[in-house]
Amino acid sequence: MRLGVLDVGSNTVHLLVVDAHPGARPLPAHSHKAELRLAELLDEGGAISDAGVEKLIATIHDALQAAEDKGVEEVLPFATSAVREATNVDAVLARVQEETGVTLSVLSGPEEARLTFLATRRWFGWSAGKLLVLDIGGGSLEMAYGLDEEPDVAVSLPLGAGRLTSGWLPGDPPDPTEVRALRRHVRAEIARNVGLFARHGTPDHTVATSKTFKQLARIAGAARTAEGLYVQRTLDRQALEEWVPRLAGMSAKQRAGLPGVSEGRARQLLAGALVAEAALDLYGLDEVEICPWALREGVILRRLDHLPTT
Secondary structure, rough: OOOEEEEEEEEEEEEEEEOOOOOOOEEEEEEEEEEHHHOOEOOOOEEEOHHEEEEEHHHHHHHHHHHHHHOOOEEEEEEEEHOOOOOHHHHHHHHHHHOOOOOOOOOOOHHHHHHHHHHHHHHHOHOOOEEEEEEEOOOOEEEEEEOOOOEEEEEOOOOOHHHHHHHHOOOOOOHHHHHHHHHHHHHHHHHHHHHHHHHOOOOOEEEHHHHHHHHHHHOOOOHHHHHHOOOEEEHHHHHHHHHHHHHHHOOOOHHOOOOOOOOHHHHOOOHHHHHHHHHHHHOOOEEEEEEEOOOOHHHHHHHHHHOOOO
């Protein structure tokens, strides 16, 4: 069947269309993406503004039209931290449902971590052993660890690249004092959770997913997207540590000129790099391997698990 996953994230609203059936890997057929930046459309009380809700509804309408055009049989709509943490979340969901017919499933942070973990487990297989998975989104950082398809530990922290940029790094380029303050904050938040993972032992394989890690790996020398899905890509901690001060001294426009960095994500790349650097350092990781699959693929795989096989 042809499935569409509608991901309402902190940065983008992304429709991923795949051809899939139980027992087979989902094959990407179409991608429809719109930069919405919901995390930046909050009012002083933490509610998504009326203008933000209108933009969200219009964007969902466009995604549904794209799904129809591509012959999608079922759309799996979900939202993550920007919607989850909005003070008017119930009103937003009600308006979206009323005006688009879409009932957004709001994932909790641990659910995000578990579904992303499922995707990475299926990608690397059982031979990867105990997996530690890191995922930096626009609103949150997810971390999960385990040997099976369901992780032993799944944690979500409010350390997304977009959230931290808007809250801590208003300047362009950012003020060094603010960068230092953000670095301290990020490391303190991550350090509180190191013990939860350490008690389960050393991972056999460490994996990072999603756009921030992919862009950081690319500027650190990883292969281009054009070289194929199955080319191994890694992010080395030493290379990352060398890039962080360079990113801190750049404007968003300068970062957008780096290989693999999109204009829409350039401003928040530094915050993402600080989170990635802290995670690799505090968990004692020399490098992480980049996984092409992440949350959206996890949602698809979970849906396929519940389809009849005949």
